[in-house]
Amino acid sequence: MIGVYKVETAVMDGTGRFERTGIGSHRGARENLNTAFNYFRVNSKNISASLSTKTKDYLLHVQDMQGVGLTSNLALTALIALTSAALGKPAQEQLVILGSMSIGGSFSRYLNLPMFYRSALMLVPNVFCCRGFLQKILPRQLQNFSPSSKLPFSKM
Numbered sequence: 001m002i003g004v005y006k007v008e009t010a011v012m013d014g015t016g017r018f019e020r021t022g023i024g025s026h027r028g029a030r031e032n033l034n035t036a037f038n039y040f041r042v043n044s045k046n047i048s049a050s051l052s053t054k055t056k057d058y059l060l061h062v063q064d065m066q067g068v069g070l071t072s073n074l075a076l077t078a079l080i081a082l083t084s085a086a087l088g089k090p091a092q093e094q095l096v097i098l099g100s101m102s103i104g105g106s107f108s109r110y111l112n113l114p115m116f117y118r119s120a121l122m123l124v125p126n127v128f129c130c131r132g133f134l135q136k137i138l139p140r141q142l143q144n145f146s147p148s149s150k151l152p153f154s155k156m
Contacts, residue, residue: 003064003065003066003068003069003070003071004064004065004066005062005063005064005065005070005071005074005077006062006063006065007060007061007062007063007074007077007078007081008060008061008063008081009058009059009060009061009081009082009084009085010058010059010085011056011057011058011059011085011086012056012057012059013055013056013057014055014056014057015054015055015057016041016053016054016055016056016057017057017058018033018034018037018057018058018060019057019058019059019060020033020034020060020061020062021059021060021061021062022061022062022063022064023062023070024070026069026070026072027072028070028071028072029062029070029071029072029074031072032072032073032074032075032078032100033060033062033074033075033078035075035101035102035103036074036075036076036077036078036079036082036101037058037060037078037082038103039075039079039101039103039105040053040079040082040083040086041053043105044086047083047087048086048087050087051083051086051087056086058082058085058086060078060081060082062074073099073100074100075100075101075102076097076099076100076101076107077097079101080095080097
């Protein structure tokens, strides 16, 4: 099952430490977050000349919003979160990031896009505005989909 994770970051004066919380003992998640921070540290001047990884401490917290367990594909998400926090430019609240990255900066694409769209329709009410577009892309998957009967919550 596809998981939804809330990622929060904080940047404060310090010595360049990186702390991860919310991942428990999940080795894959820890390694992916370290990969993202190492890439961020090495390439910070390419991202923005104003970034400093030696005079700031970075805290990243991951929260599993559905209770499906953590994933080991958080590197790209962590890189975007760290960059956003370091630049002081918050990402949009409902930003969705698919895929992952390696320490060298190569990106892997998300291979199961139809399953993601189907899950998104059930999980995120704001996706309904895109239903017409998705109907053209995924007609078979969305043919029998009824939002009111599948959503575990009511619209506010």
